[in-house]
């Protein structure tokens with residue numbers, strides 16, 4: 001019998017150790033080795049043994065961490081010794097002033113002063129009291145002298161060791177461990193998502209969620225307690241005499257089983273401390289928990305003692321804060337800027353303000369919807385944010401500060417006329433961006449010239465960015481069509497352009513004039529008209545005039561052309577400036593061969609006929625697709641018994657084999673053109 005009890009006790013200890021290890025792997029190290037079911041099996045085995053031997057249940061058993069609801073009332077309790085706060089340094093000069101002050105008090109001259117650098121954790125400070133290596137009591141900071149007893153809730157935190165592992169240093173009889181309870185960012189996001197799902201108010205930040213979690217009176221977010229992390233940074237009261245350095249304390253805390261921020265590092269002097277601070281700021285967004293600065297502590301404990309404290313802060317430590325990531329300022333105005341693609345971007349003009357370490361005076365508001373969604377008005381006081389390297393943004397307006405009556409801030413609407421060229425602006429249905437559609441708008445001209453010259457458009461060889469810049473800046477090209485009126489002498493006069501390259505460019509421009517209808521449409525840079533759509537439009541309309549005069553609904557009738565594209569094309573050609581420009585391009589010699597049709601335009605030669613295109617044809621497939629559709633036919637992707645014709649180019653592949661099997665007629669390109677009457 002005795003031996004059976006002994007076996008049970010050994011097994012209980014084994015299970016406790018095993019479960020504690022898995023808890024640690026899961027909650028702290030984030031690399032579980034077993035699944036939840038296996039964990040539950042072990043836990044149930046332990047609970048069963050404990051039920052049989054209730055007198056042998058250890059208060060530190062992992063079974064004691066689950067099941068019991070969090071505490072529902074907090075008693076005030078005095079700290080073993082007061083919990084001090086830290087002085088802040090807001091920038092490098094203030095940090096240097098701290099180092100100078102320490103040097104003066106210690107009479108240290110200019111000798112290097114070693115400092116422990118620790119992340120300033122943005123959570124809730126707590127004190128954990130241990131007696132004989134066992135967790136006895138945990139307190140919130142409270143007023144620094146008296147805190148609230150949250151022992152029961154802290155017992156749920158897996159990073160609060162219930163019993164300390166004793167390594168080289170035996171824990172003293174009575175001691176106070178100080179640290180911060182934080183909620184890792186990932187757990188914070190999960191928590192808020194689940195709260196939103198349950199229609200509860202989300203927490204503003206991980207600090208509030210952590211502090212709230214520690215003091216929660218019911219178990220609505222019971223799992224939150226398990227995700228909270230206690231990170232230790234100090235050992236007060238009963239500190240073993242052998243410790244000489246803060247560095248050694250952190251090492252020992254780890255050895256006892258506490259979690260110590262892995263970013264902690266010893267800096268040899270003030271210079272390396274500043275460098276550490278900069279690196280930590282750069283790494284900030286990649287850390288698993290939120291921090292708001294670096295805490296620097298004089299590493300030598302004897303020097304700490306010598307420095308002592310004034311009022312409520314030690315003179316041997318400083319919190320070197322990161323620049324605030326949010327600031328408030330006045331939205332003075334909003335200006336519309338026209339980008340090189342014609343997009344109008346509203347830009348906030350702010351009363352200059354320091355945020356995230358830089359001065360912000362202008363920042364993009366993206367588009368009209370964004371302004372409306374945030375209800376930003378000119379004259380509002382606004383919150384500006386810049387986190388890390390992210391571009392500053394206006395987060396929201398401070399509505400409580402909004403004046404009424406004649407001083408009320410003004411609403412803003414993007415202009416109906418382009419601020420650069422005065423053309424009527426346009427916002428396509430379903431798009432958030434407002435644009436200037438004028439092909440010759442000075443804001444867009446360089447981009448439009450570049451686009452016209454690109455491979456899929458008129459393919460003008462030798463017209464690079466540098467040349468375009470010069471041509472536009474010098475006024476030689478004030479509108480797109482000017483490109484085809486350029487003379488060799490003008491080109492030869494440009495920087496880095498000899499007679500020979502000028503002659504070449506003139507020849508290339510002459511060659512580029514001979515094009516196709518589709519390429520010409522691409523060259524115009526109409527929004528949403530790329531190669532595929534251009535081929536469809538060219539195939540369907542055949543003549544430029546027909547397309548220029550077509551309504552959006554007629555354009556939308558073309559198979560494959562949706563309403564947004566149709567609206568974009570129709571409004572492009574409705575713009576009088578654009579029509580003039582198109583005519584001028586034609587006058588200056590841009591042209592293409594129009595297919596001659598025997599059948600009258602719009603005839604339905606292919607009505608009811610289905611085609612499949614395969615292999616490489618002499619023009620993009622969409623070109624032929626456009627021709628077939630324009631003649632009333634249909635184009636499908638695969639060959640079936642319903643297919644009337646397969647049009648095969650070079651290296652056609654399996655579709656031809658299939659057509660032969662199904663006895664579907666196979667045509668080559670010439671055969672198709674002959675059917676169309678264009679052979």
Ligand code: IVH
Pocket residue numbers: 084085086118119120121122124125126179180233234295314317319
């Ligand atoms: S030491 C006597 N170290 O910051 C020194 N505090 O603003 C007491 N904090 O109340 C604190 N990270 O809650 C120390 N690595 C760190 C810290 C840290 C965050 C908190 C702590 C303290 C507050 C002071």
